[in-house]
Every structure is written in C-alpha cells, then in structure tokens.
Amino acid sequence: MHNDNRKIADEIILRSGVNPRKCMKCGKCTATCPAFDRMEYHPHQFVYMVETGDIEPLLESKSLYTCLSCFACVDRCPRGVEPAKLVEGVRNAVIRQQGKNHMTADDVPGKLDSDLPQQAIVSAFRKYTK
Amino acid sequence: MKVSYFPGCTLKNKAKDLDVYARKCAEILGVTLEEIENWQCCGGVFTSKDEVATKLSSLRALRYAQDRSQPLVSVCSACHNVLKQTNYLMQNDQAFANKANLYMTSNESCDPYDGTTAVYHYLELLRDVVGFDKIAEKVTNPLTGRKIAPYYGCLLLRPNSVMQMDDPENPTIFEDFIRALGAEPVVYSMRNECCGGYVTMEDPDFSKSKSNAVVNNAVSFGAECVVTACPLCKYNLDKNTHTIPVVYFTELLAEALGIKEDCDNA
Numbered sequence: 172m173h174n175d176n177r178k179i180a181d182e183i184i185l186r187s188g189v190n191p192r193k194c195m196k197c198g199k200c201t202a203t204c205p206a207f208d209r210m211e212y213h214p215h216q217f218v219y220m221v222e223t224g225d226i227e228p229l230l231e232s233k234s235l236y237t238c239l240s241c242f243a244c245v246d247r248c249p250r251g252v253e254p255a256k257l258v259e260g261v262r263n264a265v266i267r268q269q270g271k272n273h274m275t276a277d278d279v280p281g282k283l284d285s286d287l288p289q290q291a292i293v294s295a296f297r298k299y300t301k
Numbered sequence: 302m303k304v305s306y307f308p309g310c311t312l313k314n315k316a317k318d319l320d321v322y323a324r325k326c327a328e329i330l331g332v333t334l335e336e337i338e339n340w341q342c343c344g345g346v347f348t349s350k351d352e353v354a355t356k357l358s359s360l361r362a363l364r365y366a367q368d369r370s371q372p373l374v375s376v377c378s379a380c381h382n383v384l385k386q387t388n389y390l391m392q393n394d395q396a397f398a399n400k401a402n403l404y405m406t407s408n409e410s411c412d413p414y415d416g417t418t419a420v421y422h423y424l425e426l427l428r429d430v431v432g433f434d435k436i437a438e439k440v441t442n443p444l445t446g447r448k449i450a451p452y453y454g455c456l457l458l459r460p461n462s463v464m465q466m467d468d469p470e471n472p473t474i475f476e477d478f479i480r481a482l483g484a485e486p487v488v489y490s491m492r493n494e495c496c497g498g499y500v501t502m503e504d505p506d507f508s509k510s511k512s513n514a515v516v517n518n519a520v521s522f523g524a525e526c527v528v529t530a531c532p533l534c535k536y537n538l539d540k541n542t543h544t545i546p547v548v549y550f551t552e553l554l555a556e557a558l559g560i561k562e563d564c565d566n567a
Contacts, residue, residue, distance in 0.1 A: 186351045205495045205511055209504070236503065240346055241495035242459035246469050259349055274503075282502045286540065288315040288532040290379050294345030294499035297355065 187260030191222035200244035273299035305366035306334035309380035316532040322551035343383040359387035378456040378531035392416040433481040441559035443483025450524035451475030482557035491518040512541040
C-alpha cells in the first residue's frame with residue numbers, strides 16, 4: 172500500500188510540475204489562503220503530505236473542492252512552490268477516475284439562482300468535473 | 302485601430318451591460334472591437350497544463366488574432382486570465398505547443414499558432430494603447446467628488462509571473478483609470494483578495510463572508526461605490542453585501558464619456 176501511495180504522489184508531482192521539496196515550511200500559503208478555515212487540510216499540509224507520500228487522507232478530503240484557485244498562495248510563497256497547483260494535482264488524481272466527478276450536470280439546476288453568471292457554472296464544472 | 306475581441310459566455314448573457322458599455326466606449330476612443338467569429342467559451346478557469354483539450358478554445362482565439370495581426374482583447378477578468386495563461390504556455394512550453402498545434406491543424410487547414418499574439422485586458426488596452434491621459438481628454442462628464450473603490454480580485458493580477466498587468470500586491474492600474482475619469486480612487490487593503498469565486502455554488506455562506514470582508518473594508522476607507530471587471534465578483538458582492546453599489550468599470554467609463562444613457566437605451 173505504501174508503494175502505491177508513493178506512486179500516486181510522484182505522479183501528482185510530475186503532472187502538476189510542483190516540487191514540494193522546495194518548501195521551507197513557513198506556513199505563508201495557509202496564512203494567506205482565504206479558505207484556510209474551511210479546509211480540513213491546509214495548503215502547507217498538502218505540500219508536506221504529497222512530499223511524504225501521505226496521500227490517502229488527501230484523496231478522501233473535501234478540502235480538494237474548497238480551494239478557490241485564487242492563486243494567493245502561488246504568488247505569495249517565498250520559495251515559489253505553487254501550492255494551488257498541487258491541490259489541483261491531487262483533485263485531478265481523484266476526478267479523472269471513472270465515476271469520480273465531484274459535480275455532474277444533474278447537480279447544476281439545484282444550485283442556480285436567477286443572477287448566477289455563466290462564468291460560475293463553467294468554472295465550477297472545469298474544476299470539479301472531467 | 303482594430304482589435305480581435307473575445308467577449309466570452311457571460312458577457313452575452315448575465316453581464317450584457319459590461320459588453321455594451323465596452324463596445325460603445327471603445328468606438329469613442331478610436332478602437333474597434335471586432336468580435337471573433339464562432340468564439341468558444343474559455344472555460345472560466347485555467348486548469349492543469351497537462352490538459353490540451355481545455356486550452357483549445359483559447360488557442361483558436363489566439364490564432365484568429367494572429368491571422369489578422371491584431372491584439373486579442375477581452376473585458377471579463379476570467380476570459381483574460383485563461384487567454385493570457387494559454388498564450389504563456391504556448392510561448393514557453395514547446396512540447397505543449399507542438400501537441401496543441403497538432404490538435405488544431407489535423408482538422409483545420411491553417412498555420413500553427415506561433416505565440417505572437419499580444420493579449421490585453423480592456424483596462425490594459427486603455428492604459429497601454431489608448432492612454433489614460435487621452436481618456437481624460439475625452440471625458441465630458443467628470444465623476445468629480447465620487448469616492449470609488451477598485452476591486453481587482455484574483456484573476457486580473459495572478460499569477461503575476463504570467464499576467465504581468467501590474468504590481469500584484471500594490472496595483473495602480475484601476476486607481477489611475479478612476480483618476481482619469483475625474484473621480485477619487487479609494488485604496489483599501491482587501492482589493493486583491495478573493496470574493497469566494499465559483500465556490501459560491503456549493504458554499505454560498507463562505508462567499509458571503511469573503512464578499513463582506515471586501516466591501517466592509519472598502520466602506521471603512523470611505524468608498525461610495527465598488528468597481529469591478531469580473532461578472533462573478535460582481536455577483537458575489539451584489540448578492541451578499543447591500544451597503545454600497547457594485548458596478549462594472551465600463552459603466553463608469555461610459556458615464557464619464559457621456560454615453561451611458563445612449564448605451565442604456567440601445
């Protein structure tokens with residue numbers, strides 16, 4: 172099982188282009204994240220857990236869908252680690268599997284209100300669905 | 302001057318006024334926005350660079366502009382972000398560019414995209430091509446005495462290594478735009494923090510707290526109005542805060558140029 176986790180973590184690192192070993196554990200990504208208090212695992216934990224191959228809790232976590240892709244952590248990381256791209260890498264590892272989409276077309280009508288811009292729907296779909 | 306114009310899905314629907322004001326104002330400022338034929342939705346967000354298919358709509362727009370030797374302009378922050386990031390990828394990742402161009406050329410008789418299209422947000426067009434000083438000269442209805450808070454949000458500025466619009470932590474383009482219209486920009490600390498974005502679909506309470514933090518901060522610095530370029534920012538702020546009006550920057554521009562009523566009646 173441990174080998175499988177390492178393999179998944181390495182694939183996420185490869186696909187996202189993020190090198191978690193650059194992280195110096197300052198915590199600035201989490202400090203600047205607008206969603207940190209909604210996340211079970213914070214951005215700095217994503218980086219550490221991918222680095223150490225502790226992947227399973229991340230794959231199961233709702234934190235994957237709370238990231239706003241606002242890129243605050245990407246621009247403000249003093250080491251250029253780009254945590255948001257790693258969060259996306261983990262999320263993709265989940266939703267690219269058969270039947271693992273986080274949002275389906277059938278879910279959308281229940282989430283609409285009369286003013287919701289199309290931009291919100293297409294963005295959520297691109298983030299949550301493959 | 303003629304430019305290739307990518308309006309995007311929302312400007313054809315929930316944010317029609319953002320589009321209408323932009324077109325009319327451009328005419329007055331000597332720029333013709335030529336809408337790209339058969340443009341396709343940008344997707345709203347730029348996703349992982351190991352995906353080719355999600356970049357093709359942007360790539361078609363970039364190549365359309367290349368074929369006409371025109372810059373590519375959009376008004377929506379999200380469209381601009383996706384177009385600009387796709388352009389950057391095409392310019393800086395040869396393996397990706399080769400792969401994406403193969404998709405494009407296999408079923409369309411065309412040259413590959415060579416990465417030469419300049420991508421401008423409408424605000425950048427105003428600053429870098431038209432010039433804020435020229436806009437100030439064209440203002441017939443200066444917004445004197447109005448205290449306006451620019452809201453950048455995320456998409457205009459980040460990632461800065463790609464967007465290169467302004468200093469991502471201390472931007473001035475929106476403030477300079479507001480000054481050109483005769484109004485007073487309100488500088489406040491939350492102007493480049495997130496409104497809650499698309500997560501509003503799953504967690505509206507979360508967007509409410511983020512949007513209120515932004516608007517309350519602007520109000521505490523004396524703002525009478527918040528101005529934005531992003532339909533999703535406007536939605537989140539409008540829906541969740543009711544203290545001061547939230548308007549599109551193109552509406553302010555139309556008002557200062559004295560054509561707002563013409564646009565509203567069109």
